[in-house]
Amino acid sequence: MxxxxxxxxxxxxxxxxxxxxxxxxxxxxxxxxxxxxxxxxxxxxxxxxxxxxxxxxxxxxxxxxxxxxxxxxxxxxxxxxxxxxxxxxxxPNEEGVYQGTGQNNLWYDQNAIYRALITNDADHLKKVLEECLAYILVLQTDNTTLEALQVDNSLYFHGIQFYSNGYGLSMFRDMSFWLYMLRDTSFAMSDEVVNRMSDYMLDGTRWTIRNDISELYLGYRPYKYDVEYKNYAEEYIEPLKRMMVVDLSRAEEYQVLLENVLGIEMITV
The missing domain is CATH 1.20.1050 (Glutathione S-transferase Yfyf (Class Pi); Chain A, domain 2)
Known part of the structure; x- marks a missing residue:
């Protein structure tokens, strides 16, 4: 295959x-x-x-x-x-419907968003955003294994596997893009979605990152040298900058994490 x-x-x-x-x-x-x-x-x-x-x-x-x-x-x-x-x-799947959760679902949803943009269908764009994209960050509150956020703000994928810096990184990158691009428009996502994103990063994933090192989940993905990332954690830089604009209430926390990744200041707890 x-x-x-x-x-x-x-x-x-x-x-x-x-x-x-x-x-x-x-x-x-x-x-x-x-x-x-x-x-x-x-x-x-x-x-x-x-x-x-x-x-x-x-x-x-x-x-x-x-x-x-x-x-x-x-x-x-x-x-x-x-x-x-x-x-x-x-x-593309017009409705963005995928029988699953997590990053695969987000990719489906994004293709449906692109389709609505290309066809200039504002009503359908709103529908996809409200019915699909806003529900990417599913929080698991029972003992059923899901591809979902956990109560400790980590992310499971492919069963009970820690993927916060794998599919979770992709999810944070892509969701931060849409939150940033749609802010201050009639298509902006809800405060609930913004808060879930911030909880996921600032109350969870940030503790797996120290300067240029991040917990590598399964460890089989190489650095993306082709886009000039010098280490794994650098892929968080632009998403963190976006979220500083999107969630002003936690901008200072995002700034601390960004400086940590950039090595501007050693942050200890």
Whole structure:
């Protein structure tokens, strides 16, 4: 079976399409507003729809492909042909419904959000945000094993496995993005969601991080040197900055943790 994120040749084609979409919108790039890009992408998406590549891994088919499709659509929603854009918007799960919790559910929800944005459907965007995204942070209060937050603000995933700095890191990164981007709009998420996020990080995960070291949960994920992270904890930097803006009541606590990660000051308890 194809493992999540492992080399899969159709991804190379999608990544090239995504790179072209970015180049088309980036001032100073040699392909900025070059109509040849749109022609190429229209043809590429038509070809994708014809051959319908499929991975042996459900995650790639249901989530990975659609994450890339969504970015292409966001960059070029007003440029692509109707047929090409339909290839993109017909692929993601429209309702963001996934029979599970945690980060996999969040990926489904995000693709549904992207679809609503691409199609300019404000009512559906509100629906997905209220019915799906706001319930990512499920708190387990009984003795049933769930992919959920625990009462000590740690995160379980794949059964009774500690994943606060694995899927939990991805969840904190992505949820902080939406909380930040939607703040002060009619789509802003509730104070309850903001408080759950802050409790998860500041009353739980922060105690697994010391300077550039974080408890590595299962320990098999490498540092993301390709995006210039020098250590594992650095992936928290931007999400922490976002949450300082989103949750002003706990901004000072986020600042302390951020300084800890950056090594500005040694924090001891």
């Amino acid at each position: 194809q493992r999540n994120g492992k080399p899969w040749s159709p991804y190379l084609a999608l990544d090239r399409m995504q790179a072209l979409a970015i180049a088309f919108n980036k001032e100073g790039n040699v392909l900025y507003h070059d109509t040849r890009v749109i022609t190429a992408l229209n043809q590429a998406l038509s070809h994708w729809d014809t051959i319908k590549p499929s991975s042996t891994n459900w995650w790639e088919n249901d989530i990975g492909v659609n994450l890339r499709f969504s970015r292409i659509g966001l960059f070029l929603e007003n440029e692509l042909s109707t047929e090409a854009l339909n290839v993109i918007v017909s692929s």
